[in-house]
Amino acid sequence: xxxxxxxxxxxxxxxxxxxxxxxxxxxxxxxxxxxxxxxxxxxxxxxxxxxxxxxxxxxxxxxxxxxxxxxxxxxxxxxxxxxxxxxxxxxxxxxxxxxxxxxxxxxxxxxxxxxxxxxxxxxxxxxxxxxxxxxxxxxxxxxxxxxxxxxxxxxxxxx
Amino acid sequence: xxxxxxxxxxxxxxxxxxxxxxxxxxxxxxxxxxxxxxxxxxxxxxxxxxxxxxxxxxxxxxxxxxxxxxxxxxxxxxxxxxxxxxxxxxxxxxxxxxxxxxxxxxxxxxxxxxxxxxxxxxxxxxxxxxxxxxxxxxxxxxxxxxxxxxxxxxxxxxxxxxxxxxxxxxxxxxx
Numbered sequence: 001x002x003x004x005x006x007x008x009x010x011x012x013x014x015x016x017x018x019x020x021x022x023x024x025x026x027x028x029x030x031x032x033x034x035x036x037x038x039x040x041x042x043x044x045x046x047x048x049x050x051x052x053x054x055x056x057x058x059x060x061x062x063x064x065x066x067x068x069x070x071x072x073x074x075x076x077x078x079x080x081x082x083x084x085x086x087x088x089x090x091x092x093x094x095x096x097x098x099x100x101x102x103x104x105x106x107x108x109x110x111x112x113x114x115x116x117x118x119x120x121x122x123x124x125x126x127x128x129x130x131x132x133x134x135x136x137x138x139x140x141x142x143x144x145x146x147x148x149x150x151x152x153x154x155x156x157x158x159x
Numbered sequence: 160x161x162x163x164x165x166x167x168x169x170x171x172x173x174x175x176x177x178x179x180x181x182x183x184x185x186x187x188x189x190x191x192x193x194x195x196x197x198x199x200x201x202x203x204x205x206x207x208x209x210x211x212x213x214x215x216x217x218x219x220x221x222x223x224x225x226x227x228x229x230x231x232x233x234x235x236x237x238x239x240x241x242x243x244x245x246x247x248x249x250x251x252x253x254x255x256x257x258x259x260x261x262x263x264x265x266x267x268x269x270x271x272x273x274x275x276x277x278x279x280x281x282x283x284x285x286x287x288x289x290x291x292x293x294x295x296x297x298x299x300x301x302x303x304x305x306x307x308x309x310x311x312x313x314x315x316x317x318x319x320x321x322x323x324x325x326x327x328x329x330x331x332x333x334x
Contacts, residue, residue: 045196
């Protein structure tokens with residue numbers, strides 16, 4: 001089943017027309033998106049570095065993960081909300097861009113990884129986890145979200 | 160004076176070669192954005208710790224000792240790729256309103272940082288375990304958050320070289 005009709009429908013939304021016909025909304029949501037990226041990256045890195053045995057080593061992993069979770073979830077919500085008008089207003093460009101699909105698949109994998117394996121692991125006591133698995137989970141997390149950022153930037157640069 | 164430096168770089172063979180490279184700019188810009196996540200992500204959490212809105216249980220000196228090396232790594236990549244982009248297209252950035260705005264915010268953020276470490280930072284050991292920092296430290300945190308938001312926004316807006324005040328266009332720096 002092709003998703004092309006869905007993307008054509010998104011392109012016809014009034015929201016899309018509004019963003020295409022006015023000057024400032026697009027740069028404004030792009031900037032909100034970029035600031036949310038920085039908050040999201042910080043929230044991810046604080047815990048991932050900790051899993052790698054670096055960074056804030058003296059704070060227990062579970063405590064650290066719990067205390068940044070509101071920022072992780074909050075910034076992700078802002079990313080989705082500020083991403084929607086950028087996607088719908090350029091729907092066909094996105095549909096035909098290989099980097100858009102690369103990014104979205106990486107986001108999907110990242111979300112699943114974060115709410116399942118990574119979350120379950122970060123909430124345990126470290127003695128149970130041993131030295132190896134937290135490092136693997138943290139590295140995979142950093143790799144997935146880096147590939148999201150790379151794919152996203154290339155949509156704009158390479159089409 | 161400033162213009163002649165940018166023009167001097169513009170005709171350097173290496174600048175021209177980088178400018179004409181097909182993949183150079185996409186690679187630099189992508190590395191710039193990814194390393195921004197490392198730099199700004201850590202700085203934002205440092206600032207939010209100072210402001211008293213996140214990571215309240217982490218002592219500042221521990222944060223500085225364990226997270227600043229990572230921030231510095233990000234900063235080296237970030238500043239390096241940023242400088243390389245300016246080096247490869249100096250006459251694109253010279254007339255750009257937001258390029259200078261971003262540099263202005265960077266200087267203000269640096270001043271804020273130096274001021275913090277020279278003044279408030281000296282007494283860190285006395286209050287770093289408090290969940291709420293002294294007023295001056297909280298203000299330094301909020302100021303840095305605002306400045307880094309400004310740096311990120313001005314950086315993104317470089318792509319919108321036409322969305323600038325009329326008086327700036329009147330300066331006619333591009334010709």
